[in-house]
Amino acid sequence: MTIALSQFGEVRLDRVSREFGALNALRDVSLTIQRREFIALLGPSGCGKSTTLNCIAGLLPVTGGAIWLDKNRIDTLRPEERGFGMVFQNYALFPHLNVRQNIGFGLKMRGMPKAEIDRKVNEALGLVRLQGQENKLPGQLSGGQQQRVAIARAIVIEPPLVLMDEPLSNLDAKLRLEMRAEIRRIHNELGATTIYVTHDQDEALSLADRIVVLRDGVVRQVGTPKELYEAPAHLDVAEFMGFRNRLKGTVVSVENGRALLDVEGSRISGVARENLSVGSTAYAAIRPDDLVLGEAGGNALKVKVDTIEYRGREFVGTAHSEGGLDFVFRSHQPVDLGSTVHLQADDQRVLVFAEPIKGRR
């Protein structure tokens, strides 16, 4: 393997901000990315994740802060001077160039001799498994193949950093899984430092070494997939990590990292994830997996079943409480529609968060 990625220590975002007129798309984003790391920027649409990527690539100037590549400040450089490989959401392949010319484009721009371009392009073709397709135009390729060309084109220039902007969002579900594995494999083979933007937490969890959760242009939490999945720091991060049930209640007591809430007259106990004060409003977050049919009393709420869906291994139901709270739960046996049941959760699996501060816009 002679596609060697340039040596550097780290990329550092230092309080990077980006304003669009009155709108703060990014506010003081600080982040350090180590060599060979795979970072996922995760968040709902409009959270600033693509803006962050475009600022790093140089396609958008930052309006505050700085970006450093080791000791060199790069946010003042033009995109062509930064030399980061970028994979675009719609691939942005040059429609008039064939696969070989598309992949070799960056090398040609650098004035590399033709023989060497050919050698490197062949290698990249092998890496993304596109041998035999090199003379086709992008319009003649399937979505997955176009994706592979886009990846090959970005990595063949041996960039210090590979940037991917929702690269799988245009593919169908099956191909998305396949390409996800491909991206993983290519990252393992090359060890290219990668920043990957996605709104799909499964993608982020399965690909990334570390995940950065953004919301309203602010970093909400940075951590390994395991940390984020098991211990989200805020309610919005928890919701993104699959805590689909959120139960609004009042704090009754806080003790040894455990909180007791009064939710519609029932007592719900869980792990306190934020500072809580007795008498304030708080939310208990529970995954559908952890909400099961149970008895009245122990960490349970009385609900009425609205829908029940068969999912093969189990049933997924929705229900509502008398106070109007909505629930999603799993069940191993079918439940009658309209019946009243008690949903119960293990208090180790319930996370309690303070009321979120309204997003500033």
Next chain:
Amino acid sequence: MEAIAPTTRVVQGPSLRQRLAARGFDAVTLLVVPAAVFSLLLFVYPFAFGFILSFEPKNGGWLANYQRFFSDSYLYDTIANTLLLSVPVTLLNLLFAVPVSFRVRLMRRQRLLTTILVLPITLGTVLVAEGLLNYLGPQGWFNRTLVALGLIDQPLRLVHNYWGVFASLVITGFPFTFLLTLSYVTGIDPALEQAAATLGASAWQRFVHVYLPLLMPGFAITFCLSFVQAFSVFPSAVLLGEPAGSTRVISIAAYQAAFEEYDYSMASAVAMIMGFVQLAIVVLVLASRGLFYRGPASGAKG
């Protein structure tokens, strides 16, 4: 209950109507009729009439008009005169339109600027010509300013010659060329340029390697349409040029044959030659499009 089996065999094939529809003829096809009648009456018939008329000269054999045209330098020079005006003007307009389009593409308030640029089309060639006569004339603002600035001693002769017509054609032709160019330039996915930039291409390289190849077919069409407009120049060649000399364009020759010599047959022959020259250039330019990529100018499917 008995199972329902297909007992009746289909004997007839699809009806005539269905078969016609499969070939693209159905009631909707009738909508073409008004346009077809219109073009038959106002284009095909006059054209055919003129074509035949051109082979029925006042005197001499059936090719006499054409023989006369190509043996008289006063007549055949008009082809060169017209080409010398229309080709450089069209190229210059295109050359102006490209950078302006690239800038306007990025602007928020395109509408206002586009309106200003398009205004000359609505003014009409005659008004522009009259205006230029004053403005570029020996006592016009242009010359007086240059003299006042000490850049020249004598007023430049800018009207009643080649340059007067040239200026007028640029002014009236530019908006049209610009609008077409703008539509082609904005049709290109901006992500392509961004991709080229991240791959290390400088602004010039991005233009040469990404934009230009994708725009060439559009430029060819723009050239043809602008060229045809400039080639049929008449009012400004008379008003601003020297209609007996360097700007004696081919339409003037046709006009003189028809309304000074009252030789409609000769006038038709000149018109046929004019049409043939235009056609030759247009075919040549359009054929050159084959050298370029002609598919969609975005990142394919997406």
